Amino acid sequence: MEPVKYTYEELLQQNEELRIQLEEANDTIDAIRTGQIDALIVNGVDGHQLYTLKTADQTYRVFIEKMNEGAVTLNREGTILYSNSRFAAMMNLPLEKVIGLNFTSFIPEISVEKFNDLMQKGWVEDCKGEILLADKQGKLTPCLLSCTTLDLDEGIALSLILTDLTSQKETEWELKIKNEQLLAAQNAAEKLNNELEDTVKARTNDLLISREHFKLLANNIPQMTWTNLPAGEVDFYNQQWYNYTGTRYGETVGWGWQHVVHPDDLPNTLDKYIEALKTGHIFEVENRYKRWDNTYRWHLNRAVPLRDDKGAIIFWVGTATDIEDQKREMDRKDEFIGIASHELRTPLTSLKGYLQLITSYKREEIPPVVKQYIEKASVAINKLQRLINDLLDVSKIQAGRLEYALDKISLSDLMVQVTENSKHIYPLYEFDSQLQPGIRVMGNAERLEQVLMNFINNAVKYSLADKRIILKTIVKDNLVRVSVTDFGIGLSAEQIGRIFERFYRVEDKRHITGGLGMGLYISDEIINNHHGKIGVESELGKGATFYFELPLIV
Numbered sequence: 001m002e003p004v005k006y007t008y009e010e011l012l013q014q015n016e017e018l019r020i021q022l023e024e025a026n027d028t029i030d031a032i033r034t035g036q037i038d039a040l041i042v043n044g045v046d047g048h049q050l051y052t053l054k055t056a057d058q059t060y061r062v063f064i065e066k067m068n069e070g071a072v073t074l075n076r077e078g079t080i081l082y083s084n085s086r087f088a089a090m091m092n093l094p095l096e097k098v099i100g101l102n103f104t105s106f107i108p109e110i111s112v113e114k115f116n117d118l119m120q121k122g123w124v125e126d127c128k129g130e131i132l133l134a135d136k137q138g139k140l141t142p143c144l145l146s147c148t149t150l151d152l153d154e155g156i157a158l159s160l161i162l163t164d165l166t167s168q169k170e171t172e173w174e175l176k177i178k179n180e181q182l183l184a185a186q187n188a189a190e191k192l193n194n195e196l197e198d199t200v201k202a203r204t205n206d207l208l209i210s211r212e213h214f215k216l217l218a219n220n221i222p223q224m225t226w227t228n229l230p231a232g233e234v235d236f237y238n239q240q241w242y243n244y245t246g247t248r249y250g251e252t253v254g255w256g257w258q259h260v261v262h263p264d265d266l267p268n269t270l271d272k273y274i275e276a277l278k279t280g281h282i283f284e285v286e287n288r289y290k291r292w293d294n295t296y297r298w299h300l301n302r303a304v305p306l307r308d309d310k311g312a313i314i315f316w317v318g319t320a321t322d323i324e325d326q327k328r329e330m331d332r333k334d335e336f337i338g339i340a341s342h343e344l345r346t347p348l349t350s351l352k353g354y355l356q357l358i359t360s361y362k363r364e365e366i367p368p369v370v371k372q373y374i375e376k377a378s379v380a381i382n383k384l385q386r387l388i389n390d391l392l393d394v395s396k397i398q399a400g401r402l403e404y405a406l407d408k409i410s411l412s413d414l415m416v417q418v419t420e421n422s423k424h425i426y427p428l429y430e431f432d433s434q435l436q437p438g439i440r441v442m443g444n445a446e447r448l449e450q451v452l453m454n455f456i457n458n459a460v461k462y463s464l465a466d467k468r469i470i471l472k473t474i475v476k477d478n479l480v481r482v483s484v485t486d487f488g489i490g491l492s493a494e495q496i497g498r499i500f501e502r503f504y505r506v507e508d509k510r511h512i513t514g515g516l517g518m519g520l521y522i523s524d525e526i527i528n529n530h531h532g533k534i535g536v537e538s539e540l541g542k543g544a545t546f547y548f549e550l551p552l553i554v
């Protein structure tokens with residue numbers, strides 16, 4: 001083919017056109033370099049096309065470049081006309097490779113539908129939506145996509161701002177997990193709570209049943225009952241209490257019960273009550289409670305503490321039993337004993353007198369056998385007299401009339417005399433006296449002798465095998481302790497707790513001996529009147545030491 005021949009003018013013309021084109025291209029490149037315009041060349045179906053974006057505002061350009069979100073501009077076909085470097089970085093591509101690509105190449109299958117919706121809307125109005133973007137390696141990035149249309153020289157373009165939601169999603173994910181954990185914990189707590197509620201319900205029910213049980217029981221026994229707190233306040237009385245006292249609910253709670261106790265019995269009741277609260281020992285006292293009709297009746301009060309598994313007192317349960325009738329019976333019995341022993345004393349005294357007359361009968365010799373009878377009768381009469389005297393003493397104690405004078409006496413002298421008497425009465429026993437001289441006390445010699453002789457008589461009665469008896473005085477800290485020790489049958493701890501009670505006798509069929517259980521009761525009363533202390537130390541089968549302690553005269 002022949003080469004086209006141009007004239008010189010034609011070539012000049014062409015040269016001029018090319019120069020102008022070059023100048024234009026240089027201007028464009030210059031403008032791009034200086035940031036006056038954004039421009040790009042896109043390789044489209046119609047060959048290369050240049051797009052430019054005028055940016056009047058340099059600040060805005062810098063801002064777009066620096067911002068943390070991806071920013072792209074698309075044409076109608078979805079071709080990326082502009083991308084900031086952040087978007088390129090998000091898609092792991094160099095910036096120059098991003099521009100000119102179709103944006104859909106970053107949309108994974110899963111987000112296509114959503115993206116298309118957004119695109120459709122985006123060209124009409126501003127809109128937003130979450131989608132996933134995929135880079136060339138297929139790595140997915142969750143993004144918030146915001147669309148806005150832009151009016152460019154080349155026509156309308158779509159600006160997309162892409163906010164990477166990865167860290168937000170991670171936080172959301174973590175939050176979700178935390179939420180799920182929280183929910184699980186909440187469920188567990190709720191379950192536990194429900195179980196607890198069930199348990200509480202069951203316990204409350206149990207409690208209700210046991211409380212009803214207690215109430216039913218408390219209101220249907222003849223005794224008056226109460227419960228009181230560890231500090232002493234009464235917080236419950238049964239119906240009998242209100243029926244008897246005629247008080248209204250609330251009047252006697254706390255310490256209000258004091259108003260219905262007989263004023264004469266109140267100090268002793270309070271002493272014993274406070275002592276029990278302090279020590280936790282059983283509370284027991286007899287006192288008179290005022291009835292609704294203003295009469296008083298004797299009651300036996302007993303209260304026991306209820307403790308928790310650590311031993312601390314939770315509350316006390318008390319009962320007051322009406323013993324007025326028994327008391328009256330006892331009084332009548334005491335009165336009878338008093339009168340009877342008094343009545344018995346007169347004929348006994350004359351009997352004794354006649355025996356003495358017979359002994360001193362001188363007219364003719366009394367046959368030895370009769371003498372023997374007389375001696376035996378004297379022993380029996382003495383024993384009878386002791387018994388009658390004891391009975392009289394008991395009834396006097398009951399009536400509060402066991403009266404005698406206290407003088408300064410020599411206890412040492414008394415002890416010597418008692419030892420001598422005992423040796424004389426019980427010649428078969430071996431008396432070991434360990435006595436100190438010069439001991440003086442305030443006392444009644446006759447009554448103290450009565451106590452000592454009671455100790456000695458018992459020592460003899462309850463130690464038939466081993467016949468040693470020790471009489472001893474010990475002086476210590478302004479006190480004298482007088483003791484009588486035997487090596488006989490001894491006493492158990494339980495028996496020790498009761499032997500000073502009236503008419504108490506140890507019931508042991510193996511050792512039936514005479515006695516009415518009055519001696520120690522009288523002795524206790526006598527020693528108490530002397531402001532002393534009476535007691536016993538003993539072990540079953542190993543003998544006993546009965547003692548009393550009195551203050552010394554200094």
Ligand code: ADP
Nearest residue numbers: 458459462490499505506515516517518519520
């Ligand atoms: P009794 O007249 O029955 O001896 P007491 O009041 O003197 O009455 O004694 C009360 C009880 O104490 C007695 O029945 C006996 O069981 C017990 N007792 C007293 N002394 C002794 C002792 N030395 N050894 C063992 N038991 C004793």
